[in-house]
Amino acid sequence: MKRRRRTEILVQGDPELAKHFAEMIIDRYECKEIIAPQYGLTMIKMRESAKNSLFYLGEVLITEAKVEINGCVGIGIVTGMQEQLAKYLAIIDAAYKANLPETSEWYPRLIEAEQQIRKAKAKEQGELFETKVNFETMDT
Amino acid sequence: MGYVAVKGGTKAIDASIKRLKYERLKDNEMLEVRTILSSMRGMVDRVMSESSLYSPFLAALAIKQAEGNMEEAVFLMRAHRSTLPRLYYSQIAESESMLVERRISASFKDIPGGQLLGASRDYTHRLLDFDLLFESVVENQRWIEEYKKDFERIETADDLAYFPKVVDYLRDEGLFKKYEPDNTPPADVTKKSLQFPSSRSARLQVLTRGQTGTVTSLGYASLRGYGQVHPTVGELRVGSIPIYVEHPNEVEKDEADNFYIGEIKITEVESFVPVTVKNESNEDELEFEIGYGVCYGQNETKAIAMSILDQCLEHPDSNFPTHDEEFVLLHVDSVESTGFISHLKLPHYVTFQSILDSIRQVKKEVQQDEN
Numbered sequence: 001m002k003r004r005r006r007t008e009i010l011v012q013g014d015p016e017l018a019k020h021f022a023e024m025i026i027d028r029y030e031c032k033e034i035i036a037p038q039y040g041l042t043m044i045k046m047r048e049s050a051k052n053s054l055f056y057l058g059e060v061l062i063t064e065a066k067v068e069i070n071g072c073v074g075i076g077i078v079t080g081m082q083e084q085l086a087k088y089l090a091i092i093d094a095a096y097k098a099n100l101p102e103t104s105e106w107y108p109r110l111i112e113a114e115q116q117i118r119k120a121k122a123k124e125q126g127e128l129f130e131t132k133v134n135f136e137t138m139d140t
Numbered sequence: 141m142g143y144v145a146v147k148g149g150t151k152a153i154d155a156s157i158k159r160l161k162y163e164r165l166k167d168n169e170m171l172e173v174r175t176i177l178s179s180m181r182g183m184v185d186r187v188m189s190e191s192s193l194y195s196p197f198l199a200a201l202a203i204k205q206a207e208g209n210m211e212e213a214v215f216l217m218r219a220h221r222s223t224l225p226r227l228y229y230s231q232i233a234e235s236e237s238m239l240v241e242r243r244i245s246a247s248f249k250d251i252p253g254g255q256l257l258g259a260s261r262d263y264t265h266r267l268l269d270f271d272l273l274f275e276s277v278v279e280n281q282r283w284i285e286e287y288k289k290d291f292e293r294i295e296t297a298d299d300l301a302y303f304p305k306v307v308d309y310l311r312d313e314g315l316f317k318k319y320e321p322d323n324t325p326p327a328d329v330t331k332k333s334l335q336f337p338s339s340r341s342a343r344l345q346v347l348t349r350g351q352t353g354t355v356t357s358l359g360y361a362s363l364r365g366y367g368q369v370h371p372t373v374g375e376l377r378v379g380s381i382p383i384y385v386e387h388p389n390e391v392e393k394d395e396a397d398n399f400y401i402g403e404i405k406i407t408e409v410e411s412f413v414p415v416t417v418k419n420e421s422n423e424d425e426l427e428f429e430i431g432y433g434v435c436y437g438q439n440e441t442k443a444i445a446m447s448i449l450d451q452c453l454e455h456p457d458s459n460f461p462t463h464d465e466e467f468v469l470l471h472v473d474s475v476e477s478t479g480f481i482s483h484l485k486l487p488h489y490v491t492f493q494s495i496l497d498s499i500r501q502v503k504k505e506v507q508q509d510e511n
Contacts, residue, residue, distance in 0.1 A: 061195035079402030
């Protein structure tokens with residue numbers, strides 16, 4: 001599974017999943033910490049819809065970590081102050097980079113988690129749709 | 141006029157800082173950061189927006205430390221931000237990818253996808269709710285359970301709905317001008333001071349981090365006649381947008397290999413502004429332009445006011461202060477304006493004494509002349 005999709009699942013889903021995957025790797029491989037989880041900023045570049053141009057909206061606090069496995073460096077980046085999750089994400093990223101066999105076992109778990117996330121969001125959206133309004137103009 | 145520093149006062153300053161802590165603690169009440177996070181959304185959003193740093197947790201901590209003083213909380217956040225390295229730039233965030241929780245239009249009753257009120261105070265009675273004095277955790281929990289129970293009847297859809305932009309429909313109809321994507325790298329006012337004439341990207345960056353009160357007041361001034369923009373809100377949406385970051389070292393660039401790092405909640409507004417333009421036959425014709433406003437969190441008044449000011453500054457006019465970019469952009473920043481105003485209370489003894497000496501000297505000379 002490509003990075004964009006899997007990070008969407010691991011960041012939005014239950015953090016226990018990332019922990020479970022990372023611990024599986026820690027138990028079996030040497031995980032060298034390149035950069036311990038650190039706080040930093042990501043500047044958000046945004047497109048505005050009036051003239052279709054770009055501007056900087058502002059910065060978002062992130063936690064970043066880097067881990068090396070079998071000579072492959074993995075990066076974990078997540079918004080907020082989430083040191084453990086950033087480290088787990090870095091380990092998982094390195095595992096995919098190093099093509100570790102465990103990663104292929106993760107696919108069904110990730111798909112399952114993705115469905116759960118989508119379901120929870122759809123449920124929340126369904127609840128919000130209760131506030132859908134249809135104003136009627138009055139005759140004057 | 142030169143400034144002369146003062147020295148000493150260390151003991152009194154230490155005592156003053158202790159007194160500040162005492163004022164916060166003396167009633168034996170403690171406000172938890174998580175309480176602020178959960179119950180003061182409006183304040184947290186404003187602090188993040190005005191400090192230009194998205195972190196609800198840090199904003200809540202700043203509010204606690206500042207005892208609810210907004211300018212102080214924003215100052216604390218800006219100061220903290222300056223200690224952190226900027227590690228990444230995001231991929232272009234677009235609000236079409238927003239998972240909308242509120243979306244309204246004041247221009248059209250029926251917009252494609254429908255209007256979603258979401259959580260809003262727009263239609264509430266502004267009466268103090270004295271029941272809140274007797275609120276209890278148990279009762280609140282019961283209320284939530286009943287509220288959620290009512291949703292059991294709702295059938296969950298398989299897919300998520302993403303809402304199209306109202307303006308896109310109008311563009312397709314030829315009612316609004318279409319703009320090709322402009323990928324000019326944006327200016328960054330945090331790296332290079334604002335220069336005049338400013339670029340559109342610099343203007344939007346300054347306005348979105350502007351102080352809510354100032355942005356609102358200047359937008360209001362424009363409506364009242366100190367400007368020439370009177371818009372209708374075409375679309376206002378509140379929701380979360382995903383943020384992606386490209387891998388810093390990989391040579392092959394593929395969107396599917398980007399990092400998803402999380403989401404941020406924003407308010408975005410497109411205001412429709414009627415403008416008169418000359419057509420090919422040199423006749424006056426009415427056309428619509430769009431004023432754009434956006435800010436962190438749910439802060440609708442600020443986003444609408446920003447959309448007015450954006451439109452004002454797109455049409456410079458020295459007859460109106462709100463169309464003067466130096467006037468607007470140099471005065472909307474919270475830390476700059478509150479910092480400069482509040483520095484006036486710090487010791488200026490030598491400066492003031494020198495003014496006083498000059499006045500005394502003049503008065504003395506006048507008296508001597510009269511004698």
